[in-house]
Amino acid sequence: MPKVHNFSPGPSILPRQAMEAGSRACLEFQGTGLSLLEMSHRGKEFIGVMNEAISLVKELLGVPAGYSVAFLQGGASLQFAMVPFNLTDEGDTAAYTDTGTWASKALKEAKMFCNVKVLASSKEANYNFIPKNYEIPKDVRYFHVTSNNTIYGTQLQTFPNSPVPLIADMSSDIFSRPVDVSKFGLIYAGAQKNMGIAGTTLVIVKDELLGKVKRKIPSMLDYKLQIENESMYNTPPVFAVYMAMETLRWVKQQGGVAAMQKRNEEKARRLYAEIEANPLFKGTCAVEDRSRMNVTFVMHKPELEGAFNKAAEAAGLSGLKGHRSVGGFRASIYNAMDVDGIDALVTVMRDFAKANA
Amino acid sequence: MPKVHNFSPGPSILPRQAMEAGSRACLEFQGTGLSLLEMSHRGKEFIGVMNEAISLVKELLGVPAGYSVAFLQGGASLQFAMVPFNLTDEGDTAAYTDTGTWASKALKEAKMFCNVKVLASSKEANYNFIPKNYEIPKDVRYFHVTSNNTIYGTQLQTFPNSPVPLIADMSSDIFSRPVDVSKFGLIYAGAQKNMGIAGTTLVIVKDELLGKVKRKIPSMLDYKLQIENESMYNTPPVFAVYMAMETLRWVKQQGGVAAMQKRNEEKARRLYAEIEANPLFKGTCAVEDRSRMNVTFVMHKPELEGAFNKAAEAAGLSGLKGHRSVGGFRASIYNAMDVDGIDALVTVMRDFAKANA
Known part of the structure; x- marks a missing residue:
């Protein structure tokens, strides 16, 4: 069989060394005589994995002080709901650009929670460009963008300067380039493109944005609670976090x-x-x-x-x-x-x- | 090193053959030249995995017609919110028994969505028994029990006959014994005890209970939407579903x-x-x-x-x-x-x- 080159949009190609490490961890982990798959997430081995994964995110992206990093579940699709759930009260308004299927789903989900102002859309052109001429209002709770549109093949080359917290879905291009995290209020990304396997979602959030709304947030959807519990409010997706750590180790090794x-x-x-x-x-x-x-x-x-x-x-x-x-x-x-x-x-x-x- | 016997409460011991299959799948899957970890969830290989996992659940538990099976994310803790989110409207009442930490968390979460009637509790006795003398009211939306209390070591030996939909958290004893699924409105279970690794959650639900409430349910938390999309509304936790399939294969092989x-x-x-x-x-x-x-x-x-x-x-x-x-x-x-x-x-x-x- 010739070498397979994997151009899948996601789940997608991973560093070979990460997959090999995952394969070994399924059998035995760190000399414990146990597989990583059957180990308590409260044991020192997995706590070490979670801590290293979070540290690597902070180091690789230069996450500044005042931001927290969490590994959650549910993919970007759950973030479409968690962002407005945590950052708006009923009657508030949030702004979005509509640059593709995922951006469109994100703003549709937000409409369950708040008013949504769509600042610009390229839908009529089958999303074949990124709209640029729009003004971000100052009286909205946040402004949401999708950094890379996986389906349509467009990407924000630069991020706007936003007068309100800038929220970005970076599912398909996180860790592919430097970003100035201090420009953002919140960044989220499903892991299964540049960061590992399906089953965990990275969230980087500016702490001062949290705990400001009046609505009741279910515990699992509450960023503040998840962060206070160091991404272990309940059993985290152990193997997916491990694969993120191995993938980020590789990114670091590559420079x-x-x-x-x-x-x-x-x-x-x-x-x-x-x-x-x-x-x-x-x-x-x-x-x-x-x-x-x-x-x-x-x-x-x-x-x-x-x-x-x-x-x-x-x-x-x-x-x-x-x-x-x-x-x-x-x-x-x-x-x-x-x-x-x-x-x-x-x-x-x-x-x-x-x-x- | 002597053989390690793993008595961990969860994530916990898995069949050796399942861990070995997982290890192999990390390197190459079904002759594709690709790792399972890097394959599209829309490809025929993973669709086969999801279908077999669902079929095994139905076969092993004798799930009757009129019920659907889904593999979701977020653990039992997210189900604590999803159950009342999907099955109650504001002002409705749901009944719970308080038999341990997880039962207590489940009913606390439900209070965000509806009125909660606690029918019985063994909290004062540090949950060292299962309360039995209570009547299930007919005017509540559902009655929720925890089948096995992982922390305190108690277990429901039989399930009550309920005049309202019976909901059970079976996270720590599903597939450990036969259950008459027709007695239940909904069963849920985090996978990481008897069913595989952390990162996926099984839901078995009576179809007729869904789509009855007026509240808006975020897409990822909507059982109906998840079932209509065959547990692939978004990218499912591929490896966790695969490990559930391999674990259930083993259960079947054991009889x-x-x-x-x-x-x-x-x-x-x-x-x-x-x-x-x-x-x-x-x-x-x-x-x-x-x-x-x-x-x-x-x-x-x-x-x-x-x-x-x-x-x-x-x-x-x-x-x-x-x-x-x-x-x-x-x-x-x-x-x-x-x-x-x-x-x-x-x-x-x-x-x-x-x-x-």
Whole structure:
């Protein structure tokens, strides 16, 4: 079997060493004679894992004082509810931009809790660009953005300066580049792209935002309670937190998020260059908004897509099928994808163009 | 190193074959060339896992028609909120019995959503028995019980006939014995005792109970939506669901829940017999309410507890320390604990009694 290059949008490619560590931990962990899977989360071994995972988040992103880090459950989808649950009272207003399916779901969920002002939307253009001309009102509780739109292949290249707490769903590009955390009120991210496996969700929150609303928040959805309990209000998703720790160890070994950014930019550059140069393909997004995580492209002759898909699969390229909302192809090239994977894809694209010239 | 016998209350002992399968799946899954950890949850491989896990739940517990099965996130603690969120409107009343820490947390959480009637409590006796003399009112939305009280070592030997939907937290004894699911409106259980690893929660619910309330339910907390989406409204906790499937495969291979019950009863019989016969130890619970999952016991001379703990650890017995609410010792002897583990503990207790006669 040829080496498989995994372009899946998520759950997605992980560093090999993290998967190997996970495999070993399933059998035996730290000389205890027990598997990590069967160990108490209150034991010193797992407490060490949780502490290291949180420390790595703080170190890699340069999280400033006054912010807390938590590993929760429920994915970004639960954060869509937890953000307005914790940060608004009934009658309050929150602002959102609508830049894709996930942004749209986030603002829809918020409407259960507060008034929602949609400042800008690219929905009419099938979300193929990031709207930029809008003003963030000063009288809203927060402003919510999606940093990378996994399905549509667009990404915020810079984050706005917001007069109100800026909240970002960074599920699909966290740890792919440096971010100035001090610009944000809250950042959340499902782990299963750049940070590990499905089953845990990272939250970084400015402490001063919490505990300000009057509504009753169910314990498991209460950021303050979760943070006070160091992400162990109840049994945490032990293995998912462990895999996050191993993945972040790898990010650190590679040189941290600045090194990730450099490599991700080079990967994206090579792939977008081929899409532009290749007579069979075209990108789907505004050039200035193109994502360095999810590269979406279609064929000038859609009738060739089936054949290209087969050629890609035969070459060991997996998970390239585009989301049904966009069609065509999507190459998800998260941190753990190496340049060889990009080159393998570029080679298949070139060979296919020659064969179909 | 001697074989370690894992008496941890949860996360807890799992079938060895399940942990070995998990270890292999971390490296490569079903001949795809990919790790299960990096595969799309929408691919046929994981859909097969989810379907088999749900089928095994239905088969092993004999789930009747008209019930749905879901694998969610957040543990039993999130269910404490989801049950009243989905099944009551403001002003409604729900009934609970208060039989331990988790029952108490469940009813406290319900108070955020509805009126709560506590029908009976053994709190004054440090929860060392299961109260039995109470009447379930007909004008409440549901009646909630905790089937096994992990911390205090008591267990419902039979379930009441309820005139209103009976809701049970079975986190620490599900799949340990047959249950007549048709008696229940809803059963939930965190996976990390008898059903796999931390990170997923089983819900079995009678369909006709859902969609009846007026309140707005956040999408991730909406049973109906989760079931309509076959537990994939968002990315499910892939590895935790896989480990549940592997654990349930093992239960089936062992002869199902009736065989589990037989073995669990024999294990509990041996251990309780030793506690009664041994001059140094005594049980903490009413005999008729003793749990077959968590066996709690203390020493007549508490000053010997440290020495006994050392003797147990030296013999490879792990996780025996009692919860601080009860003190002494707790042997959690879930499905995957074999009779050899019990015999090893009994031997240490006997040897310790001889040495301290």
